[in-house]
Amino acid sequence: MTDKARLRWTALGDMTRQPPVVLLHGGPGLPDYLGDVAPMIADLAPVYRYDQRGTGRSRWQGSHSFARHVDDLAELLDAWGVPEAVLIGHSYGTDLASRFCLKHSDRVAAMLLLCGPFVGDWRTGDRAERGRRMSPAQQQRLRELEGLPHRTEEQEVELLTLAWFTDHADPGRGWRWAAQGARQRRPVNWAMNSELGREGRMDPLDEHLAELRVRLPARAELLAGAEDPRPVSALESLALRLALPLTRIEGAGHEPWLEQPDAVRAHLRRFVQGAVVPQSAGG
Structure with a gap:
């Protein structure tokens, strides 16, 4: 450039x-x-x-x-x-x-x-729908990971998987795709x-x-x-x-x-x- x-x-x-x-x-x-x-x-x-x-x-x-x-x-x-x-x-x-x-x-x-x-x-509708697709435990864990000042490699993968799996219509396959993406689309x-x-x-x-x-x-x-x-x-x-x-x-x-x-x-x-x-x- x-x-x-x-x-x-x-x-x-x-x-x-x-x-x-x-x-x-x-x-x-x-x-x-x-x-x-x-x-x-x-x-x-x-x-x-x-x-x-x-x-x-x-x-x-x-x-x-x-x-x-x-x-x-x-x-x-x-x-x-x-x-x-x-x-x-x-x-x-x-x-x-x-x-x-x-x-x-x-x-x-x-x-x-x-x-x-x-x-x-x-964003209001997006947050509401993602909340509906996640369990309370998953929501709590995502907030915990987002609040960490520094994350390990595995914590970063976990955060991205939790953040991305709700992008998909099928939650089961969505989790697998999100976990795969969390390791391949890096570093963020x-x-x-x-x-x-x-x-x-x-x-x-x-x-x-x-x-x-x-x-x-x-x-x-x-x-x-x-x-x-x-x-x-x-x-x-x-x-x-x-x-x-x-x-x-x-x-x-x-x-x-x-x-x-x-x-x-x-x-x-x-x-x-x-x-x-x-x-x-x-x-």
């Missing part, structure tokens, strides 16, 4: 084809975890993924801002020789995709927002999470929705797990404000490709085909 940071990226598929797909992972503060999603569409278009700065193999120390993360994506597109891309963001990645579109709408060929962005007072950059969370509260995406609606590409959609603890009603409101179609995947939570892979694969393939085939046919 222009500030000498080094970002790790990977690509799957024929990199000469345009436009490519760029997968934007969530967090903030987690390394890329969308390796199971990329093969679903890599035969239709090349798929780029990267660890956001300060996560995974993109090792970096310093402060974080939305502007810097937006600039990172623009610089990566330049490095890849990509004038424009199809953006597919998940969770925090939908916020990043939206803020990138606000600044670089000319570089967004199409955009799919998966399980986000959540605007308005969605808590400073990054805190800094971008604080900036998001000071400069919420809610205040930019009118401008975002104008700058959205012709092909843009929302996709969500119907049983995500984050209230789907928040995405329904967003869909109305942005005039976008919203598809709900039944029997799936915040990572729908895990619980309903066939449904997610079919939707992503339809979306990507619609985004890249007309351009290639016309070229």
Whole structure:
């Protein structure tokens, strides 16, 4: 990057084809975890993924801002020789995709927002639903772990498992996925999470929705797990404000490709085909 940071990226598929797909992972503060999603569409278009700065193999120390993360994506597109891309963001990645579109709408060929962005007072409903999915003992243990000034490796894994298993519709499988993620999606950059969370509260995406609606590409959609603890009603409101179609995947939570892979694969393939085939046919 222009500030000498080094970002790790990977690509799957024929990199000469345009436009490519760029997968934007969530967090903030987690390394890329969308390796199971990329093969679903890599035969239709090349798929780029990267660890956001300060996560995974993109090792970096310093402060974080939305502007810097937006600039990172623009610089990566330049490095890849990509004038424009199809953006597919998940969770925090939908916020990043939206803020990138606000600044670089000319570089967004199409955009799919998966399980986000959540605007308005969605956290109240999220906390209530997570509480309903947890036992009193689990809630108490999570509070204890969150309150520790320092955590051991096993305590960190336990905290993340407790925090993440309620993301899924199926609690049994959800616990296994959360425990696996708690060991693989590490280390969590808590400073990054805190800094971008604080900036998001000071400069919420809610205040930019009118401008975002104008700058959205012709092909843009929302996709969500119907049983995500984050209230789907928040995405329904967003869909109305942005005039976008919203598809709900039944029997799936915040990572729908895990619980309903066939449904997610079919939707992503339809979306990507619609985004890249007309351009290639016309070229």
